[in-house]
Amino acid sequence: MELEFLIEKTALVLVLFVLTLTIAAYSTWAERKVAAWLQDRVGPNRAGPFGLLQPLADGGKMFFKEEIIPSGANKYLFIAGPSLALLVSFLGTAVIPFGQNIEIFGRVVPLQVTDINVGILYIFGVVSLGVYGIMIGGWASNNKYSLMGAIRGASQNISYEIAMGLSIIALLMVTNTLSFKEIAAQQHGWHWNVLYQPLGFLIFLICAFAETNRVPFDLPECETELIGGYQTEYSAFKMGAYMFAEYINMFVSSVVMAVLYFGGYNYPGMDAVNQALGPTWSPLIGVGVMFFKIIAFIFFFMWVRWTVPRFRYDQLMDLGWKVLIPLAIANIVITAIVIVGFDLFNKL
Amino acid sequence: MENITSTIQAVPLNHYILLSAIIFTIGVIGVLVRRNAIIIFMSVELMLNAVNLLLAAFSSYSGDASGQVFVFFIMALAAAEVAVGLAIIVMVYRNTSSIDINILNRLKW
Amino acid sequence: MSLFYVVAFLSIIFALLVIFTKNPVHSVLYLIATFFTFTIHYIILNAQFLAVVNFIVYMGAIMVLFLFVLMLMNLNTDTEPMKSTLLKVVGAIAGGCLLVTLVGSMKTLSSASTTAMDNTGIGLVENLGKVLFSDFLLPFELSSILLLAAMVGAVLLAKKDNKTA
Numbered sequence: 127m128e129l130e131f132l133i134e135k136t137a138l139v140l141v142l143f144v145l146t147l148t149i150a151a152y153s154t155w156a157e158r159k160v161a162a163w164l165q166d167r168v169g170p171n172r173a174g175p176f177g178l179l180q181p182l183a184d185g186g187k188m189f190f191k192e193e194i195i196p197s198g199a200n201k202y203l204f205i206a207g208p209s210l211a212l213l214v215s216f217l218g219t220a221v222i223p224f225g226q227n228i229e230i231f232g233r234v235v236p237l238q239v240t241d242i243n244v245g246i247l248y249i250f251g252v253v254s255l256g257v258y259g260i261m262i263g264g265w266a267s268n269n270k271y272s273l274m275g276a277i278r279g280a281s282q283n284i285s286y287e288i289a290m291g292l293s294i295i296a297l298l299m300v301t302n303t304l305s306f307k308e309i310a311a312q313q314h315g316w317h318w319n320v321l322y323q324p325l326g327f328l329i330f331l332i333c334a335f336a337e338t339n340r341v342p343f344d345l346p347e348c349e350t351e352l353i354g355g356y357q358t359e360y361s362a363f364k365m366g367a368y369m370f371a372e373y374i375n376m377f378v379s380s381v382v383m384a385v386l387y388f389g390g391y392n393y394p395g396m397d398a399v400n401q402a403l404g405p406t407w408s409p410l411i412g413v414g415v416m417f418f419k420i421i422a423f424i425f426f427f428m429w430v431r432w433t434v435p436r437f438r439y440d441q442l443m444d445l446g447w448k449v450l451i452p453l454a455i456a457n458i459v460i461t462a463i464v465i466v467g468f469d470l471f472n473k474l
Numbered sequence: 475m476e477n478i479t480s481t482i483q484a485v486p487l488n489h490y491i492l493l494s495a496i497i498f499t500i501g502v503i504g505v506l507v508r509r510n511a512i513i514i515f516m517s518v519e520l521m522l523n524a525v526n527l528l529l530a531a532f533s534s535y536s537g538d539a540s541g542q543v544f545v546f547f548i549m550a551l552a553a554a555e556v557a558v559g560l561a562i563i564v565m566v567y568r569n570t571s572s573i574d575i576n577i578l579n580r581l582k583w
Numbered sequence: 584m585s586l587f588y589v590v591a592f593l594s595i596i597f598a599l600l601v602i603f604t605k606n607p608v609h610s611v612l613y614l615i616a617t618f619f620t621f622t623i624h625y626i627i628l629n630a631q632f633l634a635v636v637n638f639i640v641y642m643g644a645i646m647v648l649f650l651f652v653l654m655l656m657n658l659n660t661d662t663e664p665m666k667s668t669l670l671k672v673v674g675a676i677a678g679g680c681l682l683v684t685l686v687g688s689m690k691t692l693s694s695a696s697t698t699a700m701d702n703t704g705i706g707l708v709e710n711l712g713k714v715l716f717s718d719f720l721l722p723f724e725l726s727s728i729l730l731l732a733a734m735v736g737a738v739l740l741a742k743k744d745n746k747t748a
Contacts, residue, residue: 243708497598503678
């Protein structure tokens with residue numbers, strides 16, 4: 127535990143924290159801009175140039191509004207719900223490699239907070255904890271609509287976790303490791319996992335929409351049926367915390383998809399760039415590529431939100447249990463057959 | 475990593491056994507003093523987890539991975555048990571609109 | 584070294600709160616906290632894979648199911664059935680006797696095995712996978728049948744029977 131190590135990790139954590147918050151804040155702005163663009167409107171344009179100060183204005187509004195705790199609510203759990211949702215959403219980025227090792231002042235620094243050898247399972251665990259924020263908040267509100275939203279959130283998350291886990295298993299058969307660092311390193315250049323696991327990626331993508339409670343799977347909040355679902359009783363910053371958690375979850379799932387399936391910081395022709403720029407500057411280009419992919423995924427999330435209508439509850443369950451899980455199992459079997467087939471072919 | 479190893483060596487195995495015994499006993503007391511079927515069920519989970527911890531501790535102290543494999547089997551068993559048990563409890567609740575186990579001793583609705 | 588004792592203390596406190604809290608939903612939340620301390624125990628024991636699996640299976644799946652069922656029934660403190668104080672005291676004493684017996688039998692153990700831990704890699708995925716798929720292959724396959732049976736049983740039990748009811 128030398129001092130440089132501590133400084134390096136602290137700086138990385140702080141940068142990641144600020145970055146996550148900034149991206150989440152500007153996702154709210156981007157969402158409204160994208161919505162406006164898709165619907166042929168202008169969108170927010172009053173606060174600053176192109177409305178760029180809108181997130182600050184929204185944040186200020188949320189801070190200064192009155193906090194209301196319903197009289198029948200369970201006070202501690204009512205506060206714990208949004209806090210937990212926000213806390214859990216931050217945990218995911220800890221194991222993500224954002225770039226190759228970078229050399230600063232002759233010191234090799236990995237652009238990853240920590241590389242644990244069960245990284246994918248860690249992400250999976252963190253994702254499965256996300257539902258507690260919704261459940262606790264919805265139950266503590268002491269409101270029928272909130273409770274309905276909480277129950278829907280729980281059953282939706284449990285159902286789609288299974289398909290998500292099965293799609294990850296097929297990916298692991300290809301990568302042979304659970305560590306994000308190695309998975310990112312394996313996809314050097316063009317060898318992105320999405321080329322080997324297109325069906326697995328599709329299943330993972332759909333499950334990511336369900337786990338982040340985004341349209342078309344936003345049944346826990348579903349304002350036309352449930353007023354606001356688990357958020358009904360929330361106001362001011364607690365409401366803001368839920369909203370922030372949703373956008374951070376979106377960011378984290380975009381990051382995970384970019385690293386697992388779309389090569390993370392890898393891009394074609396990176397060897398030539400590495401040689402030309404040296405070990406200090408070329409990883410930064412990798413980081414730029416990574417963030418380009420992440421932003422593309424976030425845009426995709428928004429695009430789908432303003433294109434696809436919400437599923438009905440029974441359709442949601444049918445899709446999860448009767449379509450995605452059999453497909454994911456079929457994907458595992460196909461992957462296994464192909465791997466074994468290639469082994470036999472190579473032996474001949 | 476050296477940190478973790480030295481932590482382990484400083485804690486005698488007996489303290490793990492003691493901790494597991496206490497948690498297990500709390501589970502038993504939970505089964506004895508509560509009437510809510512779900513809380514009783516949760517106490518059973520507590521007992522299973524005490525055993526899990528003990529198996530993991532034995533495994534780490536003797537350098538044998540079998541103990542940790544047993545923990546997996548216990549977890550699989552616990553998942554199966556929870557699925558069936560909660561289904562039974564939901565069924566009981568649907569029929570008696572209560573999950574008080576004292577109602578169940580009549581063995582009829 | 585002190586980390587173990589802090590976490591063990593927290594485990595015991597949360598476990599006690601599980602069984603002595605009146606509100607069932609609070610009980611479930613305390614049980615989640617207990618399981619979280621168990622995850623920390625596994626990390627201290629250098630069993631990372633076990634820690635993560637405990638995290639996913641217990642905290643991510645089993646406790647969500649418990650919470651789900653409790654919320655579905657909408658139970659609260661006022662509907663909570665309680666045993667009489669006499670029965671509670673008797674139960675606690677009986678449990679205490681069990682603890683005394685366990686601790687007493689522990690005293691007769693020889694406390695030699697305190698210095699093991701030379702092979703720190705046994706909790707890693709690679710080693711556990713090798714053991715699981717070689718020595719324990721048959722139990723592993725059998726546990727999949729157990730899970731299938733449980734799944735079918737749960738669906739059958741919880742389904743509404745339209746014909747008779």
